[in-house]
Amino acid sequence: xxxxxxxxxxxxxxxxxxxxxxxxxxETRIHEAKKACVLxxxxxxxxxxxxxxxxxxxxxxxxxxxxxxEAAATFLHDAHMPLIYGLxxxxxxxxxxxVSLADRLGGLLDSHTSL
Amino acid sequence: xxxxxxxxxxxxxxxxKYTLMQKSKFLPRGRKDRTMILVDIRETKSxxxxxxxxxxxxxxxxxxxxxxxxxxxxxxxxxSAIAETGLTLEQLTDFIDRAKKAKFGCMFFGMGLSMTRGxxxxxxxxxxxxxxxxxxxxxxxxxxxxxxxxxxxxxIMRWQTGFPFGITFNRGYPRYNPGxxxxxxxxxxxxxxxALILGADPGATMPQPAIxxxxxxxxxxxxxxxxxxSRLARVHITTSVAGISAPGTAYRMDEIPLPxxxxxxxxxxxxxxxxxxxxxxxARKSHWIPDGGPMTILQR
Ligand code: SF4
Numbered sequence: 001x002x003x004x005x006x007x008x009x010x011x012x013x014x015x016x017x018x019x020x021x022x023x024x025x026x027e028t029r030i031h032e033a034k035k036a037c038v039l040x041x042x043x044x045x046x047x048x049x050x051x052x053x054x055x056x057x058x059x060x061x062x063x064x065x066x067x068x069x070e071a072a073a074t075f076l077h078d079a080h081m082p083l084i085y086g087l088x089x090x091x092x093x094x095x096x097x098x099v100s101l102a103d104r105l106g107g108l109l110d111s112h113t114s115l
Numbered sequence: 116x117x118x119x120x121x122x123x124x125x126x127x128x129x130x131x132k133y134t135l136m137q138k139s140k141f142l143p144r145g146r147k148d149r150t151m152i153l154v155d156i157r158e159t160k161s162x163x164x165x166x167x168x169x170x171x172x173x174x175x176x177x178x179x180x181x182x183x184x185x186x187x188x189x190x191x192x193x194x195s196a197i198a199e200t201g202l203t204l205e206q207l208t209d210f211i212d213r214a215k216k217a218k219f220g221c222m223f224f225g226m227g228l229s230m231t232r233g234x235x236x237x238x239x240x241x242x243x244x245x246x247x248x249x250x251x252x253x254x255x256x257x258x259x260x261x262x263x264x265x266x267x268x269x270x271i272m273r274w275q276t277g278f279p280f281g282i283t284f285n286r287g288y289p290r291y292n293p294g295x296x297x298x299x300x301x302x303x304x305x306x307x308x309x310a311l312i313l314g315a316d317p318g319a320t321m322p323q324p325a326i327x328x329x330x331x332x333x334x335x336x337x338x339x340x341x342x343x344x345s346r347l348a349r350v351h352i353t354t355s356v357a358g359i360s361a362p363g364t365a366y367r368m369d370e371i372p373l374p375x376x377x378x379x380x381x382x383x384x385x386x387x388x389x390x391x392x393x394x395x396x397x398a399r400k401s402h403w404i405p406d407g408g409p410m411t412i413l414q415r
Contacts, residue, residue: 083307110298
């Protein structure tokens, strides 16, 4: 079985963000991450494309993404002082959306940096 | 120079890829052309890579930095003050001599400096020392960032709001005040009444009173896994993993943006898509200021 290869892939596990990783992968998982360190290898090899977790949960019960988005919007809109926090293990594109949402909500916005 | 960090175990390729081993035009012999000093309260694995290891007493970072600044300015330093730090005057003077003689110095500081006694005052002292060394040679300082794209969070927030973190929009424009608007403080005081958490798991890392408050209020979590925080949240949405199954951009700790090249296809939506859709859903509701008019998607 031949594996697909991506050259110069980017590892986001730690702040080094090494961008020289060679990934060997098939449909469901990454089999090899050349040049990555032990932490990076574990990061790449531990994830699969499987549907391991429910799409969404509301109060611990499985729900659709649409329902969960609506519930989230309602909770945030109803709040007097909503907070958006985290933003570390995600992309800049998502961070930008989060800033926009905090602005719209008139809420708080904060990242790991403040810890 | 590394201060209060253990890159050998936390940022394993930092030495080889960036700071110590690379050969360059001005440093053709790579490692041999460089000097590495490690400052910490105990010897870690990183000690093996260092030319000089300075073991200081726990909680004395600020004092050591202040003494170094005094020596740099040629001021007299009290012997008893030096004795308290766990170092000798020779070691401290040697440090300053080497720093002044360097062609280009870089200080990396970790949580051993910024999260121990003194906290941001420690970081400020180190940054001041780096700034003052510029009277003699080129010197810079940089924090060793942990989680993948936390640098990106700083950069994006600075770009969009003018501030890096600890922001509120509650007057309709961004204001910044760590301690007042930073998450742990807000949660421990019980100020906030709903939370959206993404790309973080405060349920596993924050102090217990903060976690308790997250469990009291409606918390919404976006994460590739069902996390500790998800278990106490009202809403959890599974999202794809940045860099593995979600495309986008991430910032390296020196603020270089790098494109992600995901190898896998995820059955889940990306954080970006979910946040955008929550934003659109909120936009369909009434404005939070009664006379603010209908919400429009202005910033897209
Ligand atoms: S390969 Fe290792 S050093 Fe590089 S970003 Fe990944 S975890 Fe960090």
